Amino acid sequence: MPDSSDTPLDSAPPETNDLIIEAVHSLDDIDREVWDACAGTDNPFVCYDFLHALEASGSATPETGWLGSHIMLRRQSTDQVLGVAPLYIKNHSYGEYVFDHGWAHAFESAGGNYYPKLLGGVPFAPATGPRLLLHPDADPTHCYYLMARGIEQVAERYDLSSIHVIFNTRTEWKALQDAGWLSRTGCQYHWQNDGYDSFDDFLAALTSRKRKAIRKERAQVETSGLTMRRLTGDDLKPEHWDRFFQFYLNTSDRKWGSAYLTRDFFHRIHETMADRILLVTAEDDGEIIAGAFNMIGSDTLYGRNWGCLDQYKFLHFEACYYQAIDHAIEHGLKTVEAGAQGEHKIQRGYLPTKTYSSHFIFHPGFRTAVSEFLSQERAAIDHQIAALKQESPFKQSGDTG
Structure with a gap:
């Protein structure tokens, strides 16, 4: 196992010689206040409590293939931490949702070792957010560059094949592109709050046919006798977590074969982050039979996991999509991110939205091959999003229906 270390910024400009990169293997080695001073409060996934819960609960650990190698950018003269980043040395590509299995197969077929690799992001959370977390006192132009160089040096020290920073912000994506990293895009489906006062106000923005379809789906759930609740704080x-964990395991067994998150993870975030959690439940005669787990950001609701004990028509749409929209409207949130995949979300108001990731490949020949692939893939993603937007359920200019 690699040791924790301080890494001087070998290629840094002279005016940044006071800065060093420190790498640690656990959030236990970083003060919560120091981390959160850089992470801020906008995105719940990058806060200390969420990431620490993943490690402390046994969900993201060396035993499950997630060896922490988190970095801090520290000014030596004042001991101030100007930036942090959640990083993991990995021997697999599970739990990421930016798929590179084809890259791994190609590199290893050519005689290379793709694993271990370095991942920057949040385990098991395909949600856009900052990955290079900067203190308000930090200069983004310099610090993004320095953190990129520091991450590269950490990967080189441990002889890793590549670095992958996933679901980062467009600003970070551009900064890493300027630092010489490869750029990748993807597609998810997000709902945008156009200043709606109610769910009916949202429906009024849709074409008549789509509006009627959604009303029919919600009515079906209502007439089935189910009671929907939105629980937070x-x-x-x-x-509630005991019950939801049963749903989570049931869904994991059916879709993936194994569960990433432990029951203790939900206990830990319940203890530390209850106000930033929305759990949507469906009850049948007082018994909770389904649940949808969401995290609450400053302006975004993030849908994460869903599960149920039995099949009820349209319940998935109600619990995961419509209840989320209701909550966002009531609380003035701008966006609902409903998780990975699913073109069926478009007809329910969730439109295709570009996502971003950044990659650094050390092997020159493999880097060239991946760069050529990504150039073609970005063009294909642009074409896909443009085509999918033609299926939008929203009324176009001049529509009266």
Whole structure:
């Protein structure tokens, strides 16, 4: 196992010689206040409590293929931390949702070792957010560059094949592109709050046919006798998580074969982050039979996991999409990110949206091959998004229906 270390910034400009990169293997080795001073409060996934819960619960650990190698950018003269980044040395590509299995196969077929690699991001969370977390006192232009160089040096020290920073912001994506990294795009489906006062106000923005379809789906759930609840903060109880964890395991067994998150993970975020969690539940005669787990950001609701014990027509759409929209409208949130994949989301108001990731490949020949692939893939993603937007359920200019 590699040791924690301080890495001087070998290629840094002279005016930054006071800065060093420190790498640690656990959030336990970083003060919560120091981390959160850089992470801020906008995105719940990069806060200390969420990332620490993943490690402490046994969900993202060396035993599960996630060896922490988190970095801090520290000014030596003042001991101030100007930036942090969640990083993991990995021997697999599971739990990422930016798929590079084909890259791994190609490199290893040519005689290379793709694993271990370095991943920058949040385990098991395909949600856009900052990955190079800067203190408000930091100069983004310099610090993004320095953190990129520092991450590269950490990967070189441990002889890793490549670095992958996934679901980063467009600003970071551009900064890493300027630092010589390869750029990748993807597509998800997000709902945007256009200043709606109610769900009916949102429906009024849709074409007549789509509006009627959604009303029919919601009515079907209502007439089935199910009771929908949205729980957050003090309304959340341990028994809710006991029940939801059953749903989560059931869904994991059916779709993936194994569960990434442990029951202790949900206990830990319940203890530390209850106000930033929205759990949507469906009850049948007082028994909770389904649930959808969401995280709440400053302006975005992030849908994460869903599960149920039985099949109810349209319940998935109600719990994961429509209840999320209701919550976003009621609380003035701008966006709902409903998780990975699913063109069926378009007809329910979730439009195709570009996502970003950045990659650094050390092997020159493999880097060239991946760069050529990504150039073609970005063009294909642009074409896909443009085509999918033609399926938008929203009324176009001049429509009266």
